[in-house]
Amino acid sequence: MIFSLYLPPAEIEDAIPLIWWLSGLTCTDDNFSQKGGFQEYAAKHKVAIAIPDTSPRGDNIPDSNDWDLGQGASFYVDATQEPWAENYHMYTYITQELTQIMHDLVPGYSGKESIIGHSMGGHGALMIGLKNSNRFSSISAFAPILNPIQVPWGIKAFNAYLGSEESTWHEWDATSLIKQMDQIPPILITQGTADTFYDVQLQEDAFMKAAQNKPVQYDKKDGYDHSYFTISTFIGQHIAFHVEQLNK
Amino acid sequence: MIFSLYLPPAEIEDAIPLIWWLSGLTCTDDNFSQKGGFQEYAAKHKVAIAIPDTSPRGDNIPDSNDWDLGQGASFYVDATQEPWAENYHMYTYITQELTQIMHDLVPGYSGKESIIGHSMGGHGALMIGLKNSNRFSSISAFAPILNPIQVPWGIKAFNAYLGSEESTWHEWDATSLIKQMDQIPPILITQGTADTFYDVQLQEDAFMKAAQNKPVQYDKKDGYDHSYFTISTFIGQHIAFHVEQLNK
16 A cells, blocks of 8 residues: 655644544545645644545456446445455554554654545545544545435445445444534535535535534535536635644 | 636726736646745735746647657747757746736736746746846746756757757756856746755756845755745745835
8 A cells, every 4th residue: 555644844843733634535645745735734733634545456356347336436344245345444544554654654643633634535524534533633525425315426436445235334434424423523624615526416405404513514615516626716714724733 | 728727806907917827837827826826925915927838739739758848848848859959948928928828818917927936837937027127027946956067957948949059058958147247137046955956957046146145035944845845834925025126
């Protein structure tokens, strides 16, 4: 497994928090590091940024011919179905194996973490953040899938990775998770209205209904699309949002 | 020909200057727009950014099997040799044809221009800026080839595009040009010391000797390499340098 880790310029006495970034369909750990434009803000606020890949990789790893299933499209779940069950344990990889590695790699790690993601990775951030709400100080997402069990991308992936029994899907669905929770970390979501996936894949109604009276800020941005141009425009705002929580 | 043009958010009464960006070997107009991180600064200072491709393109356009000659590697000259002479007129394309198009496309264009480039495009910026020193308010470059007629990349390209008669090369060589000039626009050059091309292709001694007593600032940056990470780190400084001249 390949990953990227950004370390800010820092002094020996600095306590450095860690923000996780989960990318979307088809991405690797390179997309955000090359196009996200976060480095200036991460340097200024002295935070480390962990950027995992979006799935297991390799010639011997199961894949599909579709760009929205298999390599590059893990949905960050632990798969239970063949042929995915052996390798596609991205949830456990990120929350346990890679967590230990990242904590060891950040000099002066403060013990505080937040999580951000984009699209499929936006859902990953919400799902992982909500399932580990004592661990993450805050959660944010750009153009996230909010209710995968109700939209085409999520239904296809969850059928493949988790099987056709829909009752097993809820523990991996951000809308189902937030509905059941009384206390959650603060959440910031940025969604461009010119995003071509917005209407069908990224609809927010069910999530926002389930999130009623919980600290969720949902920002619509007129004219912004699904691209990294949108991310690089607002990443400074997202990092500042997290830093406020991480430094409490 | 494909190009990119960044227009800043602006009011109808704003006068908008234009900064040209010339990319390096193998690039298209996409590299800087996706990885350069300039948008924040161009928006703040209200400047437009013109980003041409690095050569003519297409199945019927001459090319070579080498990444440093042919498509993606024009060196921004007007070729005189076969098979390049018909299509490889990048100097005239940029300074005349595309100039007219860009001026027409920038609402409230102020009539002021500067030019920046990277590597091969860093030389292009210096060469074009020096050959048109009344037109450009300032010139800057990241890791530029400074003396192409003395280094492997340039010797190969100039032989192919201009022929083996070296006397024809000088009018396209930034070091030869600056040597002959008394007045030049202010120049800023940023060069990373960890750039693997630095020693052989990007050596500065001859250029800096020819530039003695002229307004050239040559900044070495310890540990920075030839990549767009270096560019995105210092692009704000370069844009501020140009804006100071453009707003005079």
